[in-house]
Amino acid sequence: MMFAAAAAGILVAMALALTRAFLGPTGYDRILAVNAHGTKTVLLVAVFGFLTERPDFLDISLLYALINFIGTIAVLKYFEYRDLGRNPPDDKKLVP
Amino acid sequence: MTVVLDILSWICLLAGSGFAIIAGIGLLRLPDFFTRMHAAGIGDTLGAGLILLGLMLQAGLTLNLVKLVLILVFIFFTSPTSTHAVAKAALHGGLKPLLTAGKDSKPSKTS
Numbered sequence: 345m346m347f348a349a350a351a352a353g354i355l356v357a358m359a360l361a362l363t364r365a366f367l368g369p370t371g372y373d374r375i376l377a378v379n380a381h382g383t384k385t386v387l388l389v390a391v392f393g394f395l396t397e398r399p400d401f402l403d404i405s406l407l408y409a410l411i412n413f414i415g416t417i418a419v420l421k422y423f424e425y426r427d428l429g430r431n432p433p434d435d436k437k438l439v440p
Numbered sequence: 441m442t443v444v445l446d447i448l449s450w451i452c453l454l455a456g457s458g459f460a461i462i463a464g465i466g467l468l469r470l471p472d473f474f475t476r477m478h479a480a481g482i483g484d485t486l487g488a489g490l491i492l493l494g495l496m497l498q499a500g501l502t503l504n505l506v507k508l509v510l511i512l513v514f515i516f517f518t519s520p521t522s523t524h525a526v527a528k529a530a531l532h533g534g535l536k537p538l539l540t541a542g543k544d545s546k547p548s549k550t551s
Contacts, residue, residue, distance in 0.1 A: 350491060352459025352548050357483065360464025372475055372530040374486070379522055380467060380480040383515065384460060388513065389490050391453075393493055402507040410510055413518040420522075420529050 347395035351388060358384045371423055375416065382412035447498040456490030463487055472538035473530055477523060484519035488512070 360380055365377035386409045396433025422428050459482060466479025492512045499505045 345445075346453050346494075350453040350457045350494070353447075354460055355479035356490070357457070357460035357487070360461070360468050361483075364467045367468075370473060370530075370535060372533065373476060374482055376473070376477060376523075376526050377467060379526070380463065381486055382443070383484050383493060384520065386454075386511065386515065387460070387488055388507070390495055391491065394498060399499070399502075399504045400459050402504055404510070406507060406511050407460055409514050409518070413514075413522055416522045417525060424529050424533065440455060 347391050350393060350431045352373045354391065358388065375419055375423065378419075379412065379416045381407070382416070384432050386412065445497050449494045452490045452494030452497065456487050456492075457485065458495060459490060460487035473535055474537045475528070477527060481519070481523060484515065485521070488515050488519075 361377045361381040361384060365374050365381060368374040368377060386405050389401055389405040389408060393405070395398050418428065463479050463483025466482065467476050470479055472475045489512065492508050492515075494503055495509045499508060
């Protein structure tokens with residue numbers, strides 16, 4: 345019962361984040377919303393594993409957390425440099 | 441003992457999903473990209489932390505507890521990293537923070 349309630353709350357939050365991802369005026373808003381949506385997905389998969397009493401879902405959840413981070417960084421790099429394979433050109437390098 | 445753990449787990453799970461919903465509302469309603477980032481941070485720290493803590497209380501001393509701790513540690517390391525990367529990319533891309541309240545609610549893109 346408590347897992348169902350938590351899953352419902354996470355689903356509502358996912359719907360809100362997805363709405364921002366569709367609305368978002370700039371691309372950065374979309375990336376941020378998709379990142380938040382991915383974190384909520386990790387939580388939802390973990391809660392769903394407990395809800396159906398199949399805790400093996402935690403492995404999927406862990407993997408999703410990894411992929412979410414890598415995907416966000418990759419999309420950001422593509423969004424900024426329009427290229428994934430090469431190093432950024434000198435005039436577009438981020439100065440720390 | 442089980443009842444106490446169940447009650448604590450209820451509290452953590454409900455508070456965690458409440459914070460997740462608050463993060464979603466903030467993500468939808470705040471006026472500007474950088475303020476929306478603040479809302480996403482709430483969902484990543486308090487929402488994820490409390491929900492995973494509630495699951496940990498239900499897992500007991502098993503391998504599942506180790507996996508949950510791993511997920512929590514990983515989220516706590518990667519979420520600030522990706523948020524920092526998004527913020528830096530947005531600043532580099534010429535997205536200015538909205539500094540005056542209510543003057544123009546659209547974020548201005550200058551580049």
